[in-house]
Amino acid sequence: MVSEAKFEQLKRQMIVALKLSPLSESELSKKLDTNLVVVKRLLSALRDEGFYIIEKDGRYFFYMDRIFFHDVGDRIRTSVIGRKILFYKEVDSTMDIAREKSFHEGLVVLAEKQRKGRGRRNRPWFSPGGGLWFSIVLKPRMPPNYVPLVNLMSSLAVAKAIRDLVSLRASLRWPNDVIINGRKVCGVISEAEYSRGEISSVIVGVGVNVNIEKESLPEELREIATSLYVEAGYPIPPLPLLCKILENMDKSYASLLKGKYQNIVNNWKYYSSTIGSQVEVVLDSEVIKGKALDLDDYGRLVLLTEGGDVKVISSGELKRLRARSSLE
Amino acid sequence: MVIRRRYRVTVNGKTYEVEVEEEGEGALRVRAEEVSYGKLKGAILSPVPGKVVKLRVGVGDKVSKDDLIAVIESMKALVEVKSPYEGVVREVKVKEGDFVNINQVIVIIN
Numbered sequence: 001m002v003s004e005a006k007f008e009q010l011k012r013q014m015i016v017a018l019k020l021s022p023l024s025e026s027e028l029s030k031k032l033d034t035n036l037v038v039v040k041r042l043l044s045a046l047r048d049e050g051f052y053i054i055e056k057d058g059r060y061f062f063y064m065d066r067i068f069f070h071d072v073g074d075r076i077r078t079s080v081i082g083r084k085i086l087f088y089k090e091v092d093s094t095m096d097i098a099r100e101k102s103f104h105e106g107l108v109v110l111a112e113k114q115r116k117g118r119g120r121r122n123r124p125w126f127s128p129g130g131g132l133w134f135s136i137v138l139k140p141r142m143p144p145n146y147v148p149l150v151n152l153m154s155s156l157a158v159a160k161a162i163r164d165l166v167s168l169r170a171s172l173r174w175p176n177d178v179i180i181n182g183r184k185v186c187g188v189i190s191e192a193e194y195s196r197g198e199i200s201s202v203i204v205g206v207g208v209n210v211n212i213e214k215e216s217l218p219e220e221l222r223e224i225a226t227s228l229y230v231e232a233g234y235p236i237p238p239l240p241l242l243c244k245i246l247e248n249m250d251k252s253y254a255s256l257l258k259g260k261y262q263n264i265v266n267n268w269k270y271y272s273s274t275i276g277s278q279v280e281v282v283l284d285s286e287v288i289k290g291k292a293l294d295l296d297d298y299g300r301l302v303l304l305t306e307g308g309d310v311k312v313i314s315s316g317e318l319k320r321l322r323a324r325s326s327l328e
Numbered sequence: 329m330v331i332r333r334r335y336r337v338t339v340n341g342k343t344y345e346v347e348v349e350e351e352g353e354g355a356l357r358v359r360a361e362e363v364s365y366g367k368l369k370g371a372i373l374s375p376v377p378g379k380v381v382k383l384r385v386g387v388g389d390k391v392s393k394d395d396l397i398a399v400i401e402s403m404k405a406l407v408e409v410k411s412p413y414e415g416v417v418r419e420v421k422v423k424e425g426d427f428v429n430i431n432q433v434i435v436i437i438n
Binding site: 142143144145146147148149150151152175176188189190191192193194195196197199202258259260261262284297298299300314315316 | 335377410425
């Protein structure tokens with residue numbers, strides 16, 4: 001056993017050691033003159049504190065100091081989104097907090113970890129340290145029928161930011177998944193309140209798998225999900241990515257409020273891997289196969305079915321996607 | 329680049345969806361459509377096209393203003409439709425799992 005004071009001292013020594021060079025567990029144990037059990041405890045304690053330590057081929061890299069998300073506010077240039085930012089080390093769900101504070105337009109609720117992150121239909125959303133998990137409060141004064149475009153706008157903001165900053169070919173799968181090499185790297189949900197003829201608030205939740213190692217993804221997700229770290233092969237600084245996403249969203253939101261719905265839809269189509277592909281849309285009991293032709297002004301998917309009909313889809317699960325070219 | 333904007337305009341108690349399209353300098357094209365609940369009092373309409381994922385009321389239920397009536401999923405956005413009226417549910421026009429269009433009646437309250 002090591003005392004608490006000794007443990008703290010070892011933590012500092014470990015940071016210093018890892019900053020100099022990547023080390024394996026046994027090398028760390030020699031360097032710090034302690035046993036492997038303590039080394040493992042130190043690693044997990046540092047990670048819990050938010051330090052980015054990444055393992056590759058049996059060696060640990062010190063990647064970066066704790067990100068102080070508190071700094072986001074000083075770094076971004078936006079007019080609405082991120083005017084106020086709340087940062088939490090760990091929460092049940094950023095969606096719940098944002099909902100409680102839904103009077104505050106532009107509020108961003110960020111968490112390093114979520115205990116009960118959720119996707120649609122209350123499916124759990126795996127949100128350990130190393131990802132970007134945040135919710136945004138919007139109060140769009142616009143015709144309610146265009147409000148679902150907020151979802152498309154958010155996934156577009158993420159795909160653009162990834163392409164610009166990480167040089168990975170992120171693309172969009174209708175309506176709001178961000179995909180790299182066929183696997184999902186980001187999901188978006190939104191929950192709107194409609195009353196007395198207007199939308200009073202929309203809470204948008206965004207989850208981006210940034211520095212998550214493949215081994216730490218739950219097994220059932222490994223086939224369908226990925227992370228930027230897995231795809232790029234190196235860790236990605238999360239703070240610039242977050243700033244870029246918020247800035248992209250802010251710009252799109254401004255054009256949405258000006259009624260430029262086609263801007264959002266056209267940009268979405270440009271980043272999409274769906275349009276032009278053969279798709280299957282799973283409705284409750286029915287599967288519609290066909291070719292994705294277009295998106296209409298509301299963001300609905302226009303499908304040419306195998307039977308030759310044109311169908312407009314507003315809700316459904318997009319399954320199995322044959323890409324339009326081998327480049328996808 | 330065509331700029332199209334939609335407004336909801338109420339004139340003498342009637343509500344219209346108005347779509348305005350700029351057709352070059354100083355030229356506008358305007359289309360207006362009366363919103364059906366202007367005629368059908370007590371009807372709660374779906375604001376978006378999509379699927380009814382939750383229906384919270386049945387015939388005979390008492391509802392207050394801002395009570396949750398239904399949740400519609402549209403492009404994976406969940407829209408909680410709340411009652412603008414207080415009253416009793418007279419008719420329920422959809423069931424969970426149904427697909428609805430924009431301005432399709434969900435329930436009628438009086």
